[in-house]
Amino acid sequence: MSNFLNFPIIPVGASTFAEKVDPLFYLLTLMSTVLTVGIFMGIVIMAAVFRKKPGVDRPSQALHAPILELTWTIIPTIVGLGLFVWGAVLFDDYIKVPEGALQIDVIAKQWMWKVQHENGMREVNDLHIPVGRPVKLTMMSQDVLHNYAVPAMRVKQDVIPGRYTSLWFEPTKTGAFPMFCSEYCGTEHSLMGGTVYVMEPQAYNEWLAGGPKVSPQEAGRFLFEEKLGCVTCHTGVSGARGPDLKEVFGHAVKLADGSSVTADEEYLRESIMEPAKRIVATFTPLMPNFANQLNDEDVANLIAYIKSLTEEEVVEVETGAPAP
Amino acid sequence: MAVVADRQIIHETEIRPRHYLNVNHSFWSWFFTTDHKRIAMLYLGTITVFFLMGGVFALLFRLELMTPEGDLFQADTYNRFFTLHGVLMIFFFLVPSIPATLGNFLLPIMVGCRDLAFPKVNLASYWIFVFAGMFGVGMLASGGVDTGWTFYAPLSTHYSNTSVFMAAMAAFFAGFASILTGVNFIVTVHKMRAPGLTWFRLPLFVWAQYATGIIMMLGTPVIAITLFLVALERVWGVGIFDPAHGGDPVLFQHMFWFYSHPAVYIMILPGFGVISEVIACFSRNKIFGYHFIAFSSLAIAVLGFFVWGHHMFIAGQSVYTGVVFSLITMLVAVPSAIKVFNWTATFYGGNVTLESPMLYAIGFMGLFTVGGLTGLFLAAMGMDVPLHDTYFVVAHFHYVMVGGMVMAFMAGLHFWWPKMTGRMYPEFIAKFNAVIVFLGFNATFFPQFILGWLGMPRRYHAYPEEWQVLNVMSTAGATILGFGFTLAIAYFIWSLFYGERAGNNPWGAKGLEWTIESPPTTHNFHHIPTVTEDPYNYTGREEVNVQQ
Amino acid sequence: MSVAHHVPAKNYVINFFVLMILMIATVVAARFDFGGANLPIALAIAITKTACIVLFFMNVRYGSPLVRVFAAGGFFWLCIMLAFTLSDYLLFTNVMGSPTTVAIP
C-alpha cells in the first residue's frame, strides 16, 4: 500500500533550463493556489454571511466600489505583464544556443527517431550526450509533425516536414531520462519515445568512439540506402537496373549463363565484392566492384539487411497484413 | 415533449391557454417549426445525444488509461476514441451548447421580441447541424477518425487511413450552423430590442450571446475553409498543406487556430452570461460592475482573435510573432479575472440562497478560476515549453471547457428548465448532483495537472508505469463524473413527466423571460413589453413569487 | 418605405465606367515592370474597385452607420488574419541558426 501511494509528483530536473523554469512554475502554482483558495473562501464566506435568513426580510444592497474594481483591474494587468516578461525572458534563453554547442542531427519519421552525431555515429530513438555541455539538436521530419520532448530537461520542439527546427539544452545531471514524441503523429505515437543518456564526458567520448551501436540490419540498411546508394539501382521495381532484393535470400536465382544458384551468404558476398562474376539473368553487368570500399563488417551488415528484407516479407504474410 | 398535459394550467390572465410545446403536436409542426423555442428544444435533444456519445468515448479511453501497458484497446482504437471524443464534444456539443439551446430560447425573450430576426434561417441552422451530424454518424460508421480533433496536416491530409473526409465535412457543416446562429443573434440584438430596452438594460446573458455571435460570424468561416481544404486534399490527392510540393503544415495551424482559439471563447462566453444571470438571481442583488462585465465580453471576443499563436510557440512559429501573441494572451486573461472578482462581489450585501443553479454557478467560479490561472502558465512563453502538449494542457482546457462551460450549461439548464418546460426538477437530487459533478470533475482532472508537470504527453495510449496511480485516480473521477451527468439527464427527463409544475417565476428572478408564462406561448409576448428599469433590479424590497 | 434610397441611375453607370477604367488600368499596369511596386499597384486598384462596388453598387454610401461598421468590419478582420499570419512568415528568422550537417536524408 505504501508502495502504491509512493508516486512521483515532482519531476526530475536535469538541465540548466529546468533550473530556470522550475522557480516560475512553483511560484505560479503558489499564486494560483492562493488565489483559488482565496476566491473560493471568499465565495463561501460571503454566501454564509449574506445568506437569506428565514423570517428576516432584509433588502439587498448592492456594493458600489469603483476603487475596488479599479484595483482588481490594475493588479491582474500588472501581474499578467510581469508574467509575460518573465516568460519571454525564459523563452529567449530557451532559443539562444550558446557557443560551442554539440551539434546533433535528428530525423523523425513514423515512428522512430534517427540520431546522428558529428562524427557520423548513429543511433535510433536513444540519444547519448555528455553532461555539462550544451547540445543542439537540428531536426527534421520525413512525414508528419512530431515533437522531440525531454521532460527532465523541460524542453520540447516540434519537428516539421520540409523545415528544420532546432532545440538545445545543457544537461546538468548524468543518468537516463525518458524522451517522448509530444505531437500526435499517428498510430504508434505513444511508442515513439526513447531514452536520453547523459554521460560523463569521458564516458561519452568512449561511447562515441565505440562504433555504431545499431543492429547489423540497421547498419546494413544505412549502407544500402544512404552511404553506398545501392537502392538507386536495386529499387525493387521492375525495369530497374539491378535485381529486386526482396525475397532473394535463400531462394534460387537464375543466372545469365542459364544455370541457377541459391542466394546464400556466400553468393551475396560474392555479388557485392565481385559482382561481374555471376550475373543474374536479364541484367547487364553494371554494378561497380565494392571489394576495396567495404570491410568484412560492412559486408556482414549488408547481408544481414538483405536477409531482413526476406524475413520481413515472411512475417508480414504470416500476420496477414498486406504490404503497402 | 408532446406528453406534457396542459389541461391543468389555468392562468387567470391567460387569454390563450396554449404554449409553444402543445400548440401543435404533429411531426411536421416540429420539423418545419420556425419557433426559436422549439428549435432550441430540438437542439437540446440533439446535442444531448452527441454529448452522451462523446462522453462514452471519454470513459472508454479513460478505462484504457487505467493500465500503463495499453492492453485494453489497440493503439488505433484508442486514437479513434480520443479523436471522436474531441470532435463530437467540440463541434457538436460545446460550440452549440449554450448559444443554440439556452441562447436560442432566451435571447428573443430577453430582448423582448417575438422571435429571432430570421426564424427560417434559424431552422436552416438546425437542419444544417443535423446534416453535419449525419456526416458525424457517417464518420463513426466508417470506422471513426484518428487524427485528433485538431486535424493537423499532413497527418490528416496524407497519412491517416481513417475517414478524415467525413470528419472534416461534419465540422465544416456544423460550422455553418454556428455561423447562421451567430448572424441571427447579432441582428436580433441590434434590431429587435423592445422599446426602452437600451443596450445597458440588456441582461448580461444577451451581451455574452452578442459577443459570441461576433466570433461565430467572423471566426467560423476560416475553420470551414481550412477543413474544406483538408477534405479537398483527401479527395484530390494534392493540396496546399503538402510539404512535398512546398506546402507548409504550420500554415494549417495558423488557419486552424485562427478559429479554434476564438472558438474557446465561443464556448466560454455564453457561460459567463449564464453565470451572471444565476449569481445575480440567487444573491438577489444587482450585479457588481455591470458595465465592465458587458464590455469585457466584447473585449474578449475581439482580443480573442489576436491570441491564436499561443498554441504554436514551439510549433515553428517566428519568435517575434510568438512574443506578440503571448503579450495579448496575458491581456485577454485580465477581463476574465475581473469577471470572477465581480461575481464574487455580487454576493456582498445580497440575500444568498443555494439552490441547484447557484451551486453549479459556484462550482463554475471555482473551476474556471483554476482553469484561467493555469492558462497563465501556458501563456508565458518559457513556461509553455515544458507544459506544451502534455496532460497539463488537457487538464487546463477541461477546467475551462467542462469546469467552465459545462458547469455553466448545467447552471443555466437548471435555472431556466422551469421556464422551458413548465416543470420543476427534483431540487434535492439536483443539489446532490451538483456536488457529485464538482467532486467527480476535480478527481478526474486535477491529477492530470500533476501528470502534465511530470511530462506525460497528450494522446498517449501507453505510458511509463510510475504515472499509473494518477491515471487511475483520473479514471475513477471520470466514472463519478459520468454518473453525475447520467443522473442529471435522468432527472430532467423524469421531471418532464412527473415534475412539479413551476409557476411563471419560481426563483423570484428579474428579467423579461420571468414575466411571461412557463412555458411561453409561441410568440412569447401578448404585447411587446416596454422596458423601464435596469436589469437585475433586485435591490429594494423583494417580491418573492415562489409557487411551491 | 422610409429606408428606401433612391439613387439616380446615372450614378450606377458612372460607377461602372470608373470600374472599367480601373480594370484596364490594372491590366496595363501589370504589363510593365515596376519592380517591387507591381503588387502594391494592383492591390491599390483592387481596393479602389472594391470601394466603388461596396459604396455605390451596394449602397453602403447611403446605408446606416451600423451597416457601414459591419461592412468595414468584415474586411478589417481579414486584414487582421493576414497581418498576424504573415507576421510569422515575414519575421521568420531562424533564431536557432541554420542546420549544420544534416546528412541523413
Added chain:
Amino acid sequence: MSSNSVPEIGPSTPYFAGHFEDVDQKIESDILGMWLFLAQEIMFFGGLFTAYSVYRHAYPDIFQLGADQLNYLMGAGNTMFLLISSLTMAMTVYYTQHGQFRKQLLCFLATMIFGSLFLVVKYFEYKEKWDHGLVPGLNWDPHTVDFAAANLTSPPENLKLYFILYFTMTGLHALHMVIGIGIGIAIFINMLLWKKYGPNRYMAVEMFGFYWHFVDIVWVFLFPLIYLI
C-alpha cells in the same frame, strides 16, 4: 409567422412584417443580416487569400511562372463580364424600386447572361489547363512550361502549389457564381410569371444583388493576384 391571413404576393403588396414590429425593422434587419453573411463570406475566402499570401511570399518566382501560364485576356474578359453584370444587377434593383417591370426583367436577364458567359469562359480556361497538363493530381504534366527560362530558385514541383491555389480559389468563386445563377433563375421566374417584386417588395432582389456584387468583389481581387502579377 403567426398571422392567419397570408397576403397575396404582388409588386404593390407591402411587406408582411411577420414577427417584426414593422416593415422598417424587417428591412433594416435584412440588410444587416446580409452584410453579416457577407462578412462571413469575406473570412471564408480570406482563408484562401491568406494561404495565397503566405505561399506567394515564400515562392515569388513560382507565382510569376504560374501567372505566365494563364491567359490574362480571358481573365480580363471575364472581369468585364462580371462588371457589366454588376451594373445590370444594380440597375435591376433600381428599376424594381421604380416599378419599371420591363426594364427590371431585361436587366436581370442580362445579369444572368453575363454571369453565364463568365462560366463559359471559365470552362474554356479550365479545359486549356487540362490540355496543358496543369491540373495537379489529376493531369499533371507541365510540358508547356519552360522551367529553364524561368530561372527558378524554388523547386519546380512547387508550381503545383500555384495551380492548386488557382483551381481552389477560382473554383470556389465559380461555385458561388453557379449558386448565384441558380438563385437568380428562381428570382427571374418570380419576376417573369408573377411580377413579384416591385417598389414595395424589392428586398429579395436587393439581397441577391448584394450577393452578386460580393462575388464580383472576390473576382476583383482574384484577377490581378492570380492572372497578372
